[in-house]
Amino acid sequence: MRPRELVIELQNFYVLSFKSLLGVFRRPFYLRDTIEQMDYAGAGSFFIVFLVSLFIGMALTLQISKELSSLGLNMYAGRIVGISIIREIGPVAIAFSYAGRMGSGMTSELGSMVLGHQVDMLRVFGTDPVKKLVTPRVVSSTIMLPALTVIGDAISLAGGYYIATFVVHQSGSFYWSQIRGILNFQNIFPGLVKPFLFGYLIACISCYTGLTTRGGARGLRRATTAAVVLSTVTVIAADFVLTRALIFLL
């Protein structure tokens, strides 16, 4: 892509992202579409979030316990697992799962609507495609990803508890007391703020790539791949920037 085209793409992306937010405050409000999207994003994603979180929690606890036990410090496993999950790994891992499931779905749905002239029809009918299609997806992602992250964090910690108690043979109550010890503002706040931003970014990127799909089935494949790749890279980059900013602020 040439520099000029890249600048135009970025400009169009910013405009779409901004308009999707404006849509929240301007009539008409597509409440039914938003609730449908929230149901699909939330309840529909629960199973994948459950699996991803459970295995991450268990694997992380195994790794950390092994390293700490060689140093004779395995009583700190719960504390380190808790901080890692709540502040960093939980939000990022759930965001990746969300981008893979919901982001690719948004892109392919909107892309096929573009290719099938359904978006053209919306414009002809005087309906703003950004308000009708993008805003409900952005709102639902911005609300549901934090909710999924909280659930995912809890499942990860439960997975860690299972490993700590039944595999590494630590005291379960000690594990939970370690977790309770790190549940303070400095740890919880970053873990809750990040998913809001990640949800917004994933929805904007996925909708933008969907609405700019060109070139039939091959174009749709390219758009869907691009949406997942861009979302993943953007989440990692945003995570770094946000972590840096939050460490500085808190």
Place this chain on the structure above:
Amino acid sequence: MIEFKDVRLSYNGHTVLDGISFTVRFHDKIAIIGASGVGKTTILKLIVGLERPDDGKILINGQDITRLSESQLRDPRMNFSIVFQEGALFDSLDVQENVAFCLRERGILSEEDIEKKVKELLRRVDIEQAIKLMPEELSGGMQRRVAIARSLAACDPGPRMMLYDEPTTGIDPITADNICALINELSSGVPPDRTGLIIVTHDVVNAAKVAERFLYLKEGRIAFDGDLPALKSAEDHDLRRFIKGILTPAGERET
């Protein structure tokens, strides 16, 4: 009135329209014919402002629409109902919700009135029985009918001109014949009061059943503009090959 004045459009360096000029009155019945990829659908999109030309002017009732914003395009678009190839129905909505879409968006009618209006429109296009079906459950011909009903619902009190993109492509001859009959019925009446139509197609046989004037597109330009007798007697070699279907006597075609 629709006026194209020296309209040019390219995609990725490939010239699609190379200085197209023509004038159409709202009550005219026009067929834009030509091979695939010559820019027929693009002309329809330009008329309703879905595409912008690189150069030239497009006037709707004297107003240049080429630089209008989406909200400013709302009024010029109200003159037209457009039916895209394969209907472009919203696949997450059933037939009733598709036809009711514009009526609900406008928010003027009550749910009861919307229901009545939808049934009336579906009866008009003879597909009332499919009211609860999803688009994927409809045949090609049924999808076109629902799309026509939905387009009629979009314009209040009614469109001044219908725009059809390949309405008979990919469907069997009997269904295509029925679609042509419906198109003719919707554009019946005496000019200038009748609803006009522009049909873009490469199906010349069916285009001849509904149109009175033909524009032949070739290499981004209008290579022919005239009525059916003039079309049949045109001497352009490519055009004669293209319209072979209507040059052959009907009896021979059937055998």
